[in-house]
Amino acid sequence: MNKSDEQEPVRDAPGRGPGSRATREKLMAAAAELISEVGWGRVTTRAVAERAGLPLGSVSYHFRGKQELLVEACTNAFSDAVPFEDFAAVAGVSDLIDLIGAQLGHELETTPTLTRLMFEAMREAERDEMLRERLGTMINGYRQAVVQAVRADQQQHVIPATVSAEGVATLVTALGDGLLLHALLDPGTRVTDTLDALRTLLGLPSGSRP
The missing domain is CATH 1.10.357.10 (Tetracycline Repressor, domain 2)
Structure with missing residues (x-):
């Protein structure tokens, strides 16, 4: 060097x-x-x-x-690709699932530069504490925005109030990341069906298909 x-x-x-x-x-x-x-x-x-x-x-x-x-x-590339404002603006979990579906569809239909960047960052975060903290803080920020969407649904009795809002938020956001990984490794992964299954499990109405 x-x-x-x-x-x-x-x-x-x-x-x-x-x-x-x-x-x-x-x-x-x-x-x-x-x-x-x-x-x-x-x-x-x-x-x-x-x-x-x-x-x-x-x-x-x-x-x-x-x-x-x-x-x-x-971190700049991630925040540009997935604007926090989009997550903060969703009215409920069903809208959030639609947003995740649209983002997954876009990433899978294009050259997944962002996905490769994500994989590299995950590997590097095991060694670099600063990167791990920055990514962790970013993920937590998105998750807290989702928590608010879950609580809004709970107030409308769409999602039972007895279910942890934090737990549902973590489930939904983690599902988005996991689905992207599965779809990249197995093109036969049925993303839309999976998102519809999540809606059914949460008692939500069927959403719009991408």
């Missing part, structure tokens, strides 16, 4: 102002692409800068080393 490639001097945080957002976005987008293409451990700052069309020094100017860049790139 070229020592100058990975150990550029790092500029302090005060040097990163609002005007640098576009540059940071370019670097994070390039890093996310490279993680999904070559794997987390094989990404270099030089390759990121080249992909972004920026000088190598821009990486160390905006990020405290390669690992911070990759962590930021990963």
Whole structure:
């Protein structure tokens, strides 16, 4: 490994102002692409800068080393692909299941760059505590938004109040991730049927089919 490639001097945080957002976005987008293409451990700052069309020094100017860049790139890509506002805006669990179905359909119909990025991040999170905490915080945020949707259904007596709202929220969000994994490994996985089965188990009306 070229020592100058990975150990550029790092500029302090005060040097990163609002005007640098576009540059940071370019670097994070390039890093996310490279993680999904070559794997987390094989990404270099030089390759990121080249992909972004920026000088190598821009990486160390905006990020405290390669690992911070990759962590930021990963979490930024996830939040862009699955906007928190979409989850927070659902009126109930049935709408949430429709949202999950639509997102799964989009990911399965396109080149799953985001999925490869997710797998790389999961592996890296076993070794990197910062990444694990960032992803855990993000997942918890989405889950808490789902909890509110479950409680709204409970107030309308759609879902029994005796069922844990946190438990239902965890079940629904984990099912979405698990279904994506199954469908990628086994194209014969019947995603829509699975989501309909979840609705039946929760006592919800049949939803719209993607």
